[in-house]
Amino acid sequence: xxxxxxxxxxxxxxxxxxxxxxxxxxxxxxxxxxxxxxxxxxxxxxxxxxxxxxxxxxxxxxxxxxxxxxxxxxxxxxxxxxxxxxxxxxxxxxxxxxxxxxxxxxxxxxxxxxxxxxxxxxxxxxxxxxxxxxxxxxxxxxxxxxxxxxxxxxxxxxxxxxxxxxxxxxxxxxxxxxxxxxxxxxxxxxxxxxxxxxxxxxxxxxxxxxxxxxxxxxxxxxxxxxxxxxxxxxxxxxxxxxxxxxxxxxxxxxxx
Amino acid sequence: xxxxxxxxxxxxxxxxxxxxxxxxxxxxxxxxxxxxxxxxxxxxxxxxxxxxxxxxxxxxxxxxxxxxxxxxxxxxxxxxxxxxxxxxxxxxxxxxxxxxxxxxxxxxxxxxxxxxxxxxxxxxxxxxxxx
Numbered sequence: 001x002x003x004x005x006x007x008x009x010x011x012x013x014x015x016x017x018x019x020x021x022x023x024x025x026x027x028x029x030x031x032x033x034x035x036x037x038x039x040x041x042x043x044x045x046x047x048x049x050x051x052x053x054x055x056x057x058x059x060x061x062x063x064x065x066x067x068x069x070x071x072x073x074x075x076x077x078x079x080x081x082x083x084x085x086x087x088x089x090x091x092x093x094x095x096x097x098x099x100x101x102x103x104x105x106x107x108x109x110x111x112x113x114x115x116x117x118x119x120x121x122x123x124x125x126x127x128x129x130x131x132x133x134x135x136x137x138x139x140x141x142x143x144x145x146x147x148x149x150x151x152x153x154x155x156x157x158x159x160x161x162x163x164x165x166x167x168x169x170x171x172x173x174x175x176x177x178x179x180x181x182x183x184x185x186x187x188x189x190x191x192x193x194x195x196x197x198x199x200x201x202x203x204x205x206x207x208x209x210x211x212x213x214x215x216x217x218x219x220x221x222x223x224x225x226x227x228x229x230x231x232x233x234x235x236x237x238x239x240x241x242x243x244x245x246x247x248x249x250x251x252x253x254x255x256x
Numbered sequence: 257x258x259x260x261x262x263x264x265x266x267x268x269x270x271x272x273x274x275x276x277x278x279x280x281x282x283x284x285x286x287x288x289x290x291x292x293x294x295x296x297x298x299x300x301x302x303x304x305x306x307x308x309x310x311x312x313x314x315x316x317x318x319x320x321x322x323x324x325x326x327x328x329x330x331x332x333x334x335x336x337x338x339x340x341x342x343x344x345x346x347x348x349x350x351x352x353x354x355x356x357x358x359x360x361x362x363x364x365x366x367x368x369x370x371x372x373x374x375x376x377x378x379x380x381x382x383x384x385x386x387x
Binding site for chain 2: 020021024025027028046049050051052053054055056057058060061062065067068069070071076079080082083084087088089090091092093094095096097098099101104109110113114117118121122125126129130133135144147148170171173174175176177178179180181182183185189193194195199200203204206207208211212215216219223226227230231232234235238239241242
């Protein structure tokens with residue numbers, strides 16, 4: 001009896017990616033069922049699936065005290081491959097097929113403006129909160145601010161400015177919180193803020209920036225708008241890596 | 257069908273190459289918008305290659321399959337986030353992340369006024385899926 005259970009377990013573990021297909025398919029099936037029956041389609045099925053994913057990630061993190069959520073449980077390690085940056089980026093690229101190139105040219109300017117405004121906005125918010133919580137050195141404040149931009153910009157900036165590893169850890173956490181908040185809040189906020197056109201999707205991508213967050217948030221709101229939001233958002237981290245350790249840091253240094 | 261998948265892969269690498277090259281030029285060791293450039297390449301390839309794609313539907317199917325797989329990938333991605341760390345990281349990180357998110361949302365309507373209406377605005381506002 002024990003050996004049968006073990007054989008089944010081994011089968012799942014050694015075919016991780018296939019296990020992930022089955023698991024995600026199951027989550028999606030129940031999420032769409034809940035969306036139809038319990039919320040009458042008001043809350044998108046993918047939004048429920050993403051929130052379920054985040055809850056499972058929490059459970060996985062508590063069980064294993066690892067850093068990759070559910071993927072740290074050996075049985076579900078394939079989730080880490082399916083949801084890793086390689087698959088994320090590949091599928092995001094594929095969403096560009098079917099987008100309207102003229103629309104992109106016409107509304108691209110608003111997207112670019114929101115990008116130039118979005119990075120400093122998140123940086124200033126993060127920096128202001130760091131100051132409020134008693135950080136005094138310009139390096140620390142800039143690192144927390146950069147982390148609030150995205151969890152990639154934080155460590156890049158921290159390393160460039162020579163911040164301590166504890167500060168870098170906070171900056172990464174701030175970016176992760178933002179990314180998860182964008183995933184979870186977008187389906188609700190999109191109704192009030194009206195993110196329902198390619199143009200507003202591009203602005204959303206430029207202001208939020210976090211690729212994972214905007215991709216998931218948009219997927220749970222209006223999948224046809226994913227390419228517009230994602231295309232702008234992918235330039236956000238790059239821009240952040242350029243301006244945070246330089247212009248924005250120097251500006252802080254003048255103040256502190 | 258594999259042609260469509262390979263085309264996405266080709267654009268993926270071309271875009272990331274441009275992104276890495278840009279990052280190198282500026283002196284950063286990171287990739288600047290590689291995925292964005294890849295999307296622009298795919299968009300150009302499919303816009304100008306539309307007659308070819310219409311004659312060979314499987315090519316488009318190869319792209320569409322991965323397009324459909326995007327949401328499952330996002331679900332898997334959300335299941336592999338470090339949620340515990342985000343929730344236990346102390347007040348600074350949580351408040352900074354949340355306030356930045358909410359503040360950014362509030363600026364969307366403001367930027368929506370730049371440069372007039374988009375071409376597809378009406379189509380999407382009517383509740384169509386646009387695709």
